[in-house]
Amino acid sequence: MQKENFIDKILNAGLKNTKYRLSIIELLSESKELLTAYNIREELLKKKIKINLSTVYRTVDKLVETKILNRINLENEKNAMYEYNREKHHHFLICENCNKIVPIYSCPIDKYELELEEKSGFQIKGHKIEFYGICEDCQKA
Amino acid sequence: MQKENFIDKILNAGLKNTKYRLSIIELLSESKELLTAYNIREELLKKKIKINLSTVYRTVDKLVETKILNRINLENEKNAMYEYNREKHHHFLICENCNKIVPIYSCPIDKYELELEEKSGFQIKGHKIEFYGICEDCQKA
DNA sequence: GTGTAAATGCGAATGATTCGCATTTGAGCG
DNA sequence: CGCTCAAATGCGAATCATTCGCATTTACAC
Ligand SMILES: [Mn+2]
Ligand SMILES: [Mn+2]
Ligand SMILES: [Zn+2]
Ligand SMILES: [Zn+2]
Numbered sequence: 001m002q003k004e005n006f007i008d009k010i011l012n013a014g015l016k017n018t019k020y021r022l023s024i025i026e027l028l029s030e031s032k033e034l035l036t037a038y039n040i041r042e043e044l045l046k047k048k049i050k051i052n053l054s055t056v057y058r059t060v061d062k063l064v065e066t067k068i069l070n071r072i073n074l075e076n077e078k079n080a081m082y083e084y085n086r087e088k089h090h091h092f093l094i095c096e097n098c099n100k101i102v103p104i105y106s107c108p109i110d111k112y113e114l115e116l117e118e119k120s121g122f123q124i125k126g127h128k129i130e131f132y133g134i135c136e137d138c139q140k141a
Numbered sequence: 142m143q144k145e146n147f148i149d150k151i152l153n154a155g156l157k158n159t160k161y162r163l164s165i166i167e168l169l170s171e172s173k174e175l176l177t178a179y180n181i182r183e184e185l186l187k188k189k190i191k192i193n194l195s196t197v198y199r200t201v202d203k204l205v206e207t208k209i210l211n212r213i214n215l216e217n218e219k220n221a222m223y224e225y226n227r228e229k230h231h232h233f234l235i236c237e238n239c240n241k242i243v244p245i246y247s248c249p250i251d252k253y254e255l256e257l258e259e260k261s262g263f264q265i266k267g268h269k270i271e272f273y274g275i276c277e278d279c280q281k282a
Numbered sequence: 283g284t285g286t287a288a289a290t291g292c293g294a295a296t297g298a299t300t301c302g303c304a305t306t307t308g309a310g311c312g
Numbered sequence: 313c314g315c316t317c318a319a320a321t322g323c324g325a326a327t328c329a330t331t332c333g334c335a336t337t338t339a340c341a342c
Contacts, residue, residue: 021320109249158339290337
């Protein structure tokens with residue numbers, strides 16, 4: 001059962017299993033959207049789970065530290081957003097008109113990073129890419 | 142003379158030529174580093190130019206709008222940073238240890254963006270890339 | 283020079299995130 | 313199962329970058 005799996009993740013991370021941790025992980029694992037701390041609070045409230053906003057922040061901090069969640073800071077959004085870490089490297093394509101956020105599961109960078117390591121002397125650990133444009137729906141309108 | 146050139150840019154942008162605009166543009170055009178609003182204020186102070194922080198923000202806003210400057214929001218920095226717009230497409234390579242920020246003037250993306258347009262239906266207008274790693278100096282230490 | 287909109291200074295407001303501290307809770311242990 | 317203690321939580325206040333309101337000053341067109 002998925003829930004047991006999440007509890008294992010929490011415990012393996014050395015964290016206590018609390019209802020808030022479990023419900024935030026469940027929420028994000030089921031969400032196709034990125035959610036802000038505030039959104040998370042709202043969504044849990046819909047499920048009759050009342051949680052203090054400070055606790056949301058502290059909880060997602062821990063879950064990001066332990067790589068159960070990812071924190072995403074997008075150029076156009078002032079609030080941090082969170083997603084369940086599905087362990088699949090990805091980037092985002094964002095509509096400048098309607099702010100739709102689409103994950104992209106291909107990555108153009110592999111070889112280039114090697115070149116860059118040679119040229120720069122850096123040992124490269126990661127990268128972040130965002131693409132901006134106008135989505136199909138917004139082009140029509 | 143460079144200064145006349147900057148005044149032209151300001152006027153062509155439909156802005157009034159003020160000492161603050163000119164000195165911020167001069168400062169950033171001479172800087173190899175990205176500067177925050179606060180940094181800009183500090184640097185001008187060193188040159189005996191006293192400017193209110195609100196004015197720094199309002200000035201860089203206008204200069205970004207008119208594409209004389211670029212605003213850069215990096216993942217690890219909480220404050221926005223500004224650079225003179227040298228009209229050369231670039232990305233940044235950032236040392237996770239010493240926070241050194243190195244601009245990279247090559248771009249790995251051209252073909253990939255076309256593929257992405259076809260696959261996604263988006264009309265792509267731009268992208269943002271940051272690379273993270275450990276710089277040569279920090280690797281030694 | 284005059285007039286007027288734009289620019290500036292200053293202090294207050296905003297808003298996301300963090301912090302301090304009192305209280306509660308989870309998990310190991312007997 | 314009850315006990316203990318660190319970790320988690322709630323709540324209100326603090327922080328800090330950025331923005332705003334408003335009174336005053338300035339640039340520039342006439
Ligand atoms: Mn990638
Ligand atoms: Mn590029
Ligand atoms: Zn759209
Ligand atoms: Zn370094």
